[in-house]
Amino acid sequence: MTVHTAQTAGAERAGAADGLPWIEDAGRIAPQDARQLSKLFFDRLRVLEEGTAEYQYARNTLIEMNLSLVRFAAGRFRNRGSGDMEDIVQVGTIGLIKAIDRFDLTREVEFTSFAVPYIVGEIKRFFRDTTWSVHVPRRLQELRVDLAKAKEALAAGLDRDPTVRELAEHLGIPEEEVAEGIVAANGYTAGSLDMPADTGDQVGRAAGRRTYADVLGEPDAAMEAVENLHTLAPLLGELDARERRIIDMRFGQEMTQARIGEELGISQMHVSRLLNRILGKLRSGMFTED
Structure with missing residues (x-):
């Protein structure tokens, strides 16, 4: 592990705070070294002013040094069957950041013991909120x-x-x-x-x-006929007695137009014109919006 003091690296480099080592690649630090260095960085983080370059350097370095905790925790969810591992690590990193922002050295608790529950909790929340096929409360x-x-x-x-x-x-x-x-x-x-x-049947097997x-049900064509009949019923009631009789003979008794003409004493052509007029009236009533 190669580190440089802030004085030798220059305080302007990523805002390295006075008294903290400048670390070129914090993500490559071994976990045992990260534990020791984290104590030093947490100690300085307490006294640095939030928002300054020094504070950001200390906080970002702590995040990078402890990403191994996230990868360790994420490994427990590798076989959950949902979610890309990269997504899980990103979510776990949110938990790590929360742990860093809330950790207090005075509690005399190892940061690893404090951070892992935050990381795991964030990952579990991710699975709880994203793996449901149907949204439920x-x-x-x-x-x-x-x-x-x-x-x-x-x-x-x-x-x-x-x-x-x-x-x-x-x-x-x-x-x-x-x-x-x-x-x-x-x-x-x-x-x-x-x-x-x-399906349990021989054809299926x-x-x-x-x-x-x-094997799922399909739309029932008869349902449309039922809906049409319900719409048609009041319109039939508006027809006069002669019109209803013609409709009944043509569609109820399935009589030909010639036979209807004989019954009514009119020509087949007259029956055809009457049927067209009646059907046009019914059709117009069915498609007229309220």
């Missing part, structure tokens, strides 16, 4: 963790999965809140529609390539 996110722990503890003693009532009694909360937490927990992960689906998208 923070209260329910935390309840999910409590429910998971309660289920594990109760299942060990009961030799079965606990009921909602047993979970509620164990956690001291209402059953409704437990049920809400269980439902919200379903938003923690989401599966792809292209995942294989176990024979195909061997059916996905959830293949």
